[in-house]
Amino acid sequence: MQQGPGTTRVAVAGATGRMGRLASRIVEETDGFELVASLGSSSELDEMVGADLLVEFTLPQVSPRLVEFAVDHGIRVLVGTSGWSSERVESLRSRVDKASGGVLIVPNFSIGSVIASSISAMAARYFDSIEIVEAHHAGKIDSPSGTAVRTAELIGAARSELGPVAAPHADQRARGQQVASIPIHSLRLQGVHAKQDVLFGGTGEVLTISHETLAPTAYEAGIRIALQAARTTRGVSVGLDRLLDLRPAPVKDAGTSRPPGGETSGQAATATTP
Ligand SMILES: NC(=O)c1ccc[n+]([C@@H]2O[C@H](COP(=O)([O-])OP(=O)(O)OC[C@H]3O[C@@H](n4cnc5c(N)ncnc54)[C@H](OP(=O)(O)O)[C@@H]3O)[C@@H](O)[C@H]2O)c1
Numbered sequence: 258m259q260q261g262p263g264t265t266r267v268a269v270a271g272a273t274g275r276m277g278r279l280a281s282r283i284v285e286e287t288d289g290f291e292l293v294a295s296l297g298s299s300s301e302l303d304e305m306v307g308a309d310l311l312v313e314f315t316l317p318q319v320s321p322r323l324v325e326f327a328v329d330h331g332i333r334v335l336v337g338t339s340g341w342s343s344e345r346v347e348s349l350r351s352r353v354d355k356a357s358g359g360v361l362i363v364p365n366f367s368i369g370s371v372i373a374s375s376i377s378a379m380a381a382r383y384f385d386s387i388e389i390v391e392a393h394h395a396g397k398i399d400s401p402s403g404t405a406v407r408t409a410e411l412i413g414a415a416r417s418e419l420g421p422v423a424a425p426h427a428d429q430r431a432r433g434q435q436v437a438s439i440p441i442h443s444l445r446l447q448g449v450h451a452k453q454d455v456l457f458g459g460t461g462e463v464l465t466i467s468h469e470t471l472a473p474t475a476y477e478a479g480i481r482i483a484l485q486a487a488r489t490t491r492g493v494s495v496g497l498d499r500l501l502d503l504r505p506a507p508v509k510d511a512g513t514s515r516p517p518g519g520e521t522s523g524q525a526a527t528a529t530t531p
Pocket of ligand 1: 270271272273274275276277296297298299314315316317319336337338339340363364365366367397476
């Protein structure tokens with residue numbers, strides 16, 4: 258794309274990978290952005306110097322080093338790599354604030370996945386029994402997925418007044434890894450791209466919120482939205498949800514928002530109505 262006075266100069270880390278190649282193509286196709294550096298595993302970190310924005314899709318164990326280097330050199334960052342738990346995010350905040358920098362971390366660029374996680378957070382107060390099953394292609398080396406961690410953290414935050422979910426026998430390995438008390442079960446299977454089910458067990462019912470990514474093209478719209486936001490982002494923020502207007506459309510004569518039949522659905526005895 259043409260370079261102009263308002264052009265954002267972009268370095269892509271992980272540019273040889275699946276997501277990095279996709280992000281590089283989008284940067285090249287988008288007015289107002291210019292791809293100035295493509296970093297792989299053998300690149301020197303200072304190859305990104307001179308960029309305004311680092312787009313980062315590497316490995317969970319590599320990502321913090323790249324992000325910190327960018328922040329210290331006045332480069333804003335859009336992070337797509339998995340592994341940014343809430344602890345890792347918190348440890349970055351003071352560094353970013355000190356540098357007056359900006360880091361936008363997006364665990365999942367798929368719009369459908371972001372909506373599924375938000376609906377899961379909405380349902381969280383009505384069920385005490387909640388588990389996540391995520392499946393990814395066999396080449397994904399980290400687990401649980403960043404999306405599953407983000408979903409569990411959103412559910413945990415939505416239930417902050419209710420406390421942990423009921424997760425019996427969670428000390429047994431086959432019961433999954435708990436994040437915000439919610440067991441996450443990770444499958445790594447040939448033939449799958451990315452899939453996540455959030456299961457809510459209630460009294461005589463199970464609600465499943467399911468999302469499947471069928472092809473990497475699912476990430477394109479979210480990457481475009483995030484690129485625009487990342488060029489001016491300040492501080493550290495997480496998630497595409499805050500960039501989308503996820504409020505339900507107003508319904509005429511919708512009446513009360515309380516569930517029918519009483520104060521709550523009756524599944525989580527102490528839940529408050531929204
Ligand atoms: N946020 C989302 O929506 C989303 C969606 C899908 C995936 N992801 C995440 O994005 C990340 C990348 O996924 P992918 O499928 O693109 O992986 P991939 O195809 O395996 O690519 C990994 C990239 O990281 C680079 N790399 C490896 N070691 C490095 C090092 N020490 N220093 C710098 N770069 C290094 C590789 O470079 P070489 O080729 O030189 O080895 C390659 O370019 C993963 O964490 C994945 O979970 C996020």
